[in-house]
Amino acid sequence: MPIIEVENLVKKFGSFVANDNLTFSVEAGEIYGFLGANGAGKTTAMKILCGLSSPTSGKVMVAGYDVAKQSEMVKQRIGYMSQRFSLFEDLSVWENFQFFGGIYGLSKAKIKERTSELLGRLGLESEKNQILGSLPLGWKQKLAFSVSIIHQPSIVFLDEPTGGVDPITRRQFWEIIYETASQGITVFVTTHYMDEAEYCQRVSIMADGRIVALDTPANLKAKYNAANIEEVFLKIARN
Amino acid sequence: MRGFIIKEFYHIFRDIRSMVVLFGMPVIQVLLFGFALSTEVKNAPVAIIDHSNDQVTRAITSKLLSSGFFILADQVPGEDHIEEVFRHGKVKEVIIFESDFATKLEKDRQAGIQVIADASDPNTANLLVSYTSAIVSDYQQEYLKGMSLPVTVKTETQMMYNPALKSIFMFVPGVITILLMLITAMMTSISIAKENEMGTMEILLVSPMRPIQIIAGKVLPYVLLAFVNALIILLLSYFVLGMPVKGNLLLLLAESLLFIVMALSLGIFISTVSKSQQMAMMLSMFALMLPTILLSGFIFPIENMPLPLQVISNLMPPRWFIIIVKSIMIKGLGFHYIWKETLIIAGMALFFIALSIKKFKVRLG
Numbered sequence: 001m002p003i004i005e006v007e008n009l010v011k012k013f014g015s016f017v018a019n020d021n022l023t024f025s026v027e028a029g030e031i032y033g034f035l036g037a038n039g040a041g042k043t044t045a046m047k048i049l050c051g052l053s054s055p056t057s058g059k060v061m062v063a064g065y066d067v068a069k070q071s072e073m074v075k076q077r078i079g080y081m082s083q084r085f086s087l088f089e090d091l092s093v094w095e096n097f098q099f100f101g102g103i104y105g106l107s108k109a110k111i112k113e114r115t116s117e118l119l120g121r122l123g124l125e126s127e128k129n130q131i132l133g134s135l136p137l138g139w140k141q142k143l144a145f146s147v148s149i150i151h152q153p154s155i156v157f158l159d160e161p162t163g164g165v166d167p168i169t170r171r172q173f174w175e176i177i178y179e180t181a182s183q184g185i186t187v188f189v190t191t192h193y194m195d196e197a198e199y200c201q202r203v204s205i206m207a208d209g210r211i212v213a214l215d216t217p218a219n220l221k222a223k224y225n226a227a228n229i230e231e232v233f234l235k236i237a238r239n
Numbered sequence: 240m241r242g243f244i245i246k247e248f249y250h251i252f253r254d255i256r257s258m259v260v261l262f263g264m265p266v267i268q269v270l271l272f273g274f275a276l277s278t279e280v281k282n283a284p285v286a287i288i289d290h291s292n293d294q295v296t297r298a299i300t301s302k303l304l305s306s307g308f309f310i311l312a313d314q315v316p317g318e319d320h321i322e323e324v325f326r327h328g329k330v331k332e333v334i335i336f337e338s339d340f341a342t343k344l345e346k347d348r349q350a351g352i353q354v355i356a357d358a359s360d361p362n363t364a365n366l367l368v369s370y371t372s373a374i375v376s377d378y379q380q381e382y383l384k385g386m387s388l389p390v391t392v393k394t395e396t397q398m399m400y401n402p403a404l405k406s407i408f409m410f411v412p413g414v415i416t417i418l419l420m421l422i423t424a425m426m427t428s429i430s431i432a433k434e435n436e437m438g439t440m441e442i443l444l445v446s447p448m449r450p451i452q453i454i455a456g457k458v459l460p461y462v463l464l465a466f467v468n469a470l471i472i473l474l475l476s477y478f479v480l481g482m483p484v485k486g487n488l489l490l491l492l493a494e495s496l497l498f499i500v501m502a503l504s505l506g507i508f509i510s511t512v513s514k515s516q517q518m519a520m521m522l523s524m525f526a527l528m529l530p531t532i533l534l535s536g537f538i539f540p541i542e543n544m545p546l547p548l549q550v551i552s553n554l555m556p557p558r559w560f561i562i563i564v565k566s567i568m569i570k571g572l573g574f575h576y577i578w579k580e581t582l583i584i585a586g587m588a589l590f591f592i593a594l595s596i597k598k599f600k601v602r603l604g
Contacts, residue, residue, distance in 0.1 A: 050445045072447060080445040084438035090253045091246065102242030103446045131253075148442075 003028040003155055003186050004049065009058035011044050018044040020209040022058070026202075028154070031177065031187045033197045035229075036206030037237050042190050043159065045206075049188070050080050050157055063154045076104075079148035079156035083163055083190075087144050089133035093124070096132060096147060104151035111150070118146040121176070138169035142176065149180060156180065158189040162196065174199050194230035203229065205236050212236050243456030250430065251460065257426065265418050265468050269475045272410040280366045283331040284312035286324060291340035299352075299378050303334070308370045325357045332356045332367045344382075400569050411476040412564035413537030416557045418472060419495065420502050420531055423465040425523035427506030431457055432519035435510070450599055458503050465499045466492075485571030494567070494581065498560045501584050504591035505556070511598035531557045559583045 002025035011019040018041045026032045036042045047053040049062055051071035060067040063077040087096045094115065101111035119125045122142050132140060141161060149156050158177075162170045174196065181187050189200065197203050197217060204214040213220055213236055217229055224232045251257050285303070289296050303309050312330045315321060324330045335353040337343070343350040354371050356364035400408075434440040434457070443453050469492070476482035484491065506523070513519040532538060534548065535557035541549055552558050559580040566572040574581070 052441065052444055075445060075447040078445065080442060082438050082441050084441075086438035086442050088246070088250070088439060089437070091249055095246070095249060099242050099246045100442075100446075103443065103448050105447070 001028055002026060003030075003063055004032075004188065005059070005061040006045075006049075007059040009045065009048065009060055010056045011041075011048060011053070012056045017209050019048070019055075022211055024204055024211060024214055026155075026186060026188060028186055029181060029184050030202065031181050031189065031200045033200030033203035034188060034190045034206070035194075035197055035203055035233065036190075040206040041209040042206055046157055046159060046188075046190065050078060051075055076151075077154045079151065079153040079185075081144050081148040081156070081158045081161055083160035087132055087140065087147060090131065092129050092131050093119070093135075093143060094128045096143070097150060100147045101150050106151060114150050114152075118150065121179070122146060138165050141165055141169070142173060145173070145176065149185060153185065155186040155188060158187065160190055160192065162191065162193060170196070194228065194233055197229040197233075205233060207236060243452075244460050247430070247457060247460040251464070260426070261422060261464055261468065262471075264422075265472050266475065268414050268418060269411070269472055269480070272414050280308060280363055280370070282310045283308060283363070283367055284329060285309040285332045285334060285367075286312045286315040286321075286330045288315055288318065288333065288335045290338040291336050293339075293341035295341040295344060295350075295382070296336040299336075299375060300334075302378055303371065303374050306370070306374055308367070321355060328357075330357070331363060332371065334371065408482065408565075408569055410537075411472075411480065411482045412561045412568065413532075413535070414476075415469060415472050415495070415564055416498070416535065416537065416560050417528070417531050419465055419469060419499055419560075420527055420557055421523070422468055423461055423499050423502035424506035424509065424527055425520065426464075427458055427461050427503050428509035428513065428519040428523055429516050430461075431507065431510035432513050432516045436515050454507060454595075454599075458507065461503060461506075462496075462499055465502070466496060469495045469499070482568065484568050486567035487573065490574055491564070491567045494560070494563050494577070497581065497584055497588070498556070498563075501556055501588035501591070504588050504595060507595040508591045508598070511595050530555050534558070535561055537561060556584055556587050 004024075004026040006025065007023050009019050009022040010017070020041075022045060034042055034046065044053065048055050048060060048067065051062075051067050051074050054068055062074045065071075065073040065077075067074050088099070091099065097115040097118075098111055101114065106114070115128075116125065119128060122139075124139065124143070127135065127139070132143070135143075145156075145158070145161060148158075162173050165173065170193070177187055177189070177199075189196075191197060200217065202214065202216050203220065204211045205220075206212070213223075213232070215223065220229065220232050221227070224235050226232045226235065251261065287300055287303075289300065304311055309332075313324070315324055315330070315333060318335070321333050324333070333355045335355070337351045337353075340350045352375060354368055356368050358364040431440075431454075434443070440453075444450065448456075473484070473491075477484060505527070509522050509526070510519055513522055530551075534541075534544075534552040534555050536552065537557070541552050541558070544552065563577045563580050563584075566577050
């Protein structure tokens, strides 16, 4: 059963068409890579999926609800991690978890339970009372991811989650993503690292507001006769 | 919602800069305006050239010097040296008694006193000259006592509401207004702009929280802090500066709360039009501070402004709040007299709230 269904999505800003008739779907529990060059319209589409922006026309269903009409229901069921690091730097790790758990309406006991679970997975329990601003970027990114799934959403949207992070932390990050997907949380991720695209179960590649390719990494490489996704991407982007 | 407010307090209390702005500034400003920026003149150095030196001129001199407004400066040898002492700035006023003062007063029933003031500071000069003539005419009346005399007209002036003409009466309402405006509008606009800049606003908007809840969560702590500030300023001006609160204290606090809400909605509006914290700060400083100080009637009387500025000053929310504060604190008036000003501020608050909501929606669309 698809958890995200997009049919003929169009988003215009004045005469500029940011999303030109997008149609795709994402299965529950899938890791879906949403690729495209800068300015291809990824962020716009992602904002619409999250209910931050409304489509000009077309039908967008997320977690069984219409984004345009039932955005409140959608928002309860999604998590979002933006490309900019976006936890509160002047709060401690625990205070951040407490705050974000609170805005999703989790009970105190539940927040405690989830926090120790998530911090345990990252091995950062001892940093619980550290002020976030004093931690290294890689840790902060992992914490931001944990915060985005604190309320156990059906889908988590990750907007370039590994930007500016070292290769080891990136690898660890993807381990966490796999673990999350194995718990049944759908992962919708954008990235500019093509090696990361290989980790996805399916990827779509956008250019000029349209989806020009959508398949498993293996099928895409075969179709475009390329050794890796990077080559596929370059072939598409240059056309 | 509770978590939101707690989080906002963490932000404020962990940032030394905002703590200083919040609690240091009110105290410093009140004390500065209360003590340093006084328009009253005390102990002005005065030189006296007495060509007659009889008992009348001596009596007038001692009356002048014991008034507290003047102190005797260095001796001036003669009229030719007056300009020189003024140029050195050691003397603010020179008083010259003509020769044979007492004799002339006795015989001709009139004698002359010349008063020369340094009008490079016109306000001070004006005040000093009028103090001098008041003291002289006071002496005149004592002198005439017991003499049967032609009819004299006596003016009796009464300074209502502020008999001692204390400048604190003028400054405290202004300081309260400026501080409430600055703290609430600037702090809220900066804190919201910060969330925008850091990207945390996006996360909040993706959450099930409604925009109105997010804004309320951001703003409520500042309502509380601004209110605490208003109390601090009132306590300081009451106990340290001797400012009276003649009217209803509850009414004053309620009006302050209304003004705080107005300033907050202005702050929210500023944050919706500024892209960064710096911009929010600059906008609040220049768009709010200067007009508040210059056009609200706080320092410069509105009646003396050119007509276009008078019209513009109507748009300044502080103008109306200063009137309210003065009416309640100094005149002791009730709501009956200030409902119009209250209505104007409430209207402004609604206007800014509506504008911000509209702006907010555009951004989301």
